[in-house]
Amino acid sequence: MSFTIETSIFGRLFPRPPSKKELENRRKANSRFIVGQVSTGSYLLQKRRYMTEEDIEKKRRLVLSNK
Amino acid sequence: MNYQDYTRVRELFALAEKRIKLVEQLDTEIVIPAINQLRYVGQHVLASLFLDGDEHNKHIQEAEIHASRAAYDALEAGTLELLLEFKQFKDDFRMITIGDVIPDYLNICETIDKTSTILSNLNNRHHCNMHEELQSHFEELLYINRRLTIAREELTKKLNAWRLWVFIGLGGIIITLIGVLVKVILC
Numbered sequence: 001m002s003f004t005i006e007t008s009i010f011g012r013l014f015p016r017p018p019s020k021k022e023l024e025n026r027r028k029a030n031s032r033f034i035v036g037q038v039s040t041g042s043y044l045l046q047k048r049r050y051m052t053e054e055d056i057e058k059k060r061r062l063v064l065s066n067k
Numbered sequence: 068m069n070y071q072d073y074t075r076v077r078e079l080f081a082l083a084e085k086r087i088k089l090v091e092q093l094d095t096e097i098v099i100p101a102i103n104q105l106r107y108v109g110q111h112v113l114a115s116l117f118l119d120g121d122e123h124n125k126h127i128q129e130a131e132i133h134a135s136r137a138a139y140d141a142l143e144a145g146t147l148e149l150l151l152e153f154k155q156f157k158d159d160f161r162m163i164t165i166g167d168v169i170p171d172y173l174n175i176c177e178t179i180d181k182t183s184t185i186l187s188n189l190n191n192r193h194h195c196n197m198h199e200e201l202q203s204h205f206e207e208l209l210y211i212n213r214r215l216t217i218a219r220e221e222l223t224k225k226l227n228a229w230r231l232w233v234f235i236g237l238g239g240i241i242i243t244l245i246g247v248l249v250k251v252i253l254c
Contacts, residue, residue, distance in 0.1 A: 014230055015162055017223040030151050031096040038100050038144045 072127050073112070079134035080108060086138055086202070090145035093209065097144040104137035142201055146186055149208040153179050156215050160222045163229050168221045175211050182208060 018026065083105060087098045108130045115126035153175075157165075166172045182204040 014233060015159065015226065016230070017219075017226045018159060026155065027094070027152075030148060030155075031094050034094075034097045034144050034147050034151070035099055037147055038097075038140050 072115075072124070076108065076112060076127060076130045076134055079131060079138060080105065083134055083137035083141060086141040086145075089206075089209075090141045090148075093145055093212070094148055097148055098141050100144065101137045101141035104133045104140060107133040108137065139198065142198065142205060143186070146182060146201060146205050146208065149205070149212050150179065150183055150186075152212060153208075153215070156219075160226060163222065163225050165218075165222065168218050168225065169214065175215075178204065178207055178211065 083101060087101050087105075090098050090101075111126045111130035111133065115123050115130065118126060169175065182201070185201050185204060
């Protein structure tokens with residue numbers, strides 16, 4: 001656990017540029033995340049009562065925050 | 068049956084299809100929710116063909132709503148993807164000056180901020196004027212995204228050089244400290 005935290009802090013201080021494979025994997029993860037985020041996805045989640053309207057709005061704000 | 072009833076559905080369907088094709092250039096998976104909405108359009112249009120009166124009109128209205136939603140969903144998914152990619156780009160190269168490689172980087176940041184604000188304020192999905200504005204921003208972001216992808220190579224070299232100098236600097240400090248420590252111990 002402590003090792004993970006150390007490497008993560010090291011990674012934050014001395015960032016390494018992502019490789020092509022990492023970029024590809026990141027893109028795939030983004031796609032899955034976006035599909036869950038767009039209105040239809042949120043609508044379905046809401047319909048199934050997995051998420052409240054506030055949770056959806058919170059997630060939207062998280063994606064949209066560009067700071 | 069009056070074919071005029073389907074004019075609006077046809078227009079919205081064409082708009083959704085156009086946007087889906089545009090967003091598909093970026094990623095084929097993120098348009099799945101929009102395509103799903105178009106499936107419902109087909110379902111309602113088919114149902115309306117075999118019904119009359121209020122039931123017929125109700126299905127046409129439903130088809131219009133789903134087509135409108137498909138057009139919006141495609142655009143929203145594409146824009147969110149680009150915003151997310153920009154956020155990650157900014158994070159990847161946070162330690163170096165991006166403006167040296169991309170001279171108009173501040174303008175890009177401004178465009179991103181504007182788009183983000185539009186998307187956040189877009190509560191009403193049927194507000195067509197805002198959709199048009201968002202679409203023009205999306206097209207601009209698509210172009211920016213291509214430029215940032217090209218710039219990645221140069222920025223990667225710059226970041227690697229920065230890392231090398233930092234490690235050399237840290238190594239120098241550590242060697243100096245050890246030297247001072249050894250001197251103190253020997254004295």
